[in-house]
Amino acid sequence: MNSKSYTLDGIGEVVVRKHHQARRITIKLRPGQPPRVVIPQLMAFEMGFRFAVEKRDWIVTHLKQIETITKSAIYDEDNGFSSRLHTVRFKRCNIWCVQAVRAEGGYEMRFPADTDFTDSAVQQRIRLFLTEMLRAEAKAYLPDRVAQLAQHFGFKYNNLSVKNVHTRWGSCSAQNNINLNVHLMRLPEYLSDFVILHELCHTVHKNHGTQFHALLDKLVGGNEKKLDKELNKYKIGL
Ligand SMILES: [Zn+2]
Structure with a gap:
């Protein structure tokens, strides 16, 4: 017998498996499979299970991460x-x-x-x-594009930073510093422009009041609501 199953509170089945090449205890997590504790051939199964008990918090956290990853796209040879x-x-x-x-x-x-x-x-x-890769693209593309749009529509801003955040496409500070998300490089250009114009409008109106929306809507030819809807179909992050 080379493996043995245990039940761990809050996790369920945990498999302890002996492996002739293992020199120390390791835990392997795979989507849709019970956590597997790999132990050296001569070690008692019980030791492997005790290790899993000690590492329960770590296992729970990483299982959750795996779950979110498997819910998002999987990249492989068929999925570029x-x-x-x-x-x-x-x-x-x-x-x-x-x-x-x-x-x-x-x-x-x-x-x-x-x-x-x-x-x-x-x-x-x-x-x-x-x-x-997205960060490099964003750094090469966004500064010029923001400068172009600002000049065309008559906006002034201070600094532009490019960031990888998971909560928003962009932001504009009280000092008119603009932050843009690297994930804009996954959007079609007109939607990325829409986000840039949104932030540029904040250099004039700091909140999302009537005047802000009136200005933005004018700049995008009366399509603000439509573009907003389209933008919401894109998830920020990979
Ligand atoms: Zn805003």
Whole structure:
């Protein structure tokens, strides 16, 4: 017998498995599977279970993370990613460690041949890469675009920062410093412009009062409500 099941309060089934190559205790979490504690061959199963009990809080937190990841898109060989400027494909290759290389239209992210794309660590790594790619695109594109729109419509602002936040597309401070989200690079240009114009209107009107909406609506040709609805269909984050 090489594995044994236990029940852990608040988690349910936990499998302790002996592995001849294991030198220490590790916990493996996979979507849709019970947590697995891998222990060295000569260790007693009970020790593995006790380790899981000690790490219960850690397991609960990470299971929740995995759940949110599996609810969002899974990137794999059949499911690439596209920003406004680049396409990223994911591929298994005969290599030892992950590489990202320039490819036609964007990038190719290469993984070792035995990579399991349902592994949350792999998805985490992909998201990290995509976020950095979006950040680079945003830094190259947004400053000029904001300057253009500001000049065209006669707005003045101080600083522009590009950020990766999960709550909003943009913001404008009392000092007219504008923050824009790197995820604007996933939107079509007219929606990204809509967000920029929204923030530029805040350099004149600080709240979302009647005057603010009247100004913004005028700048987007009476389409504020329609554009707002469209924007809401996009999730911030990957
Ligand atoms: Zn606003």
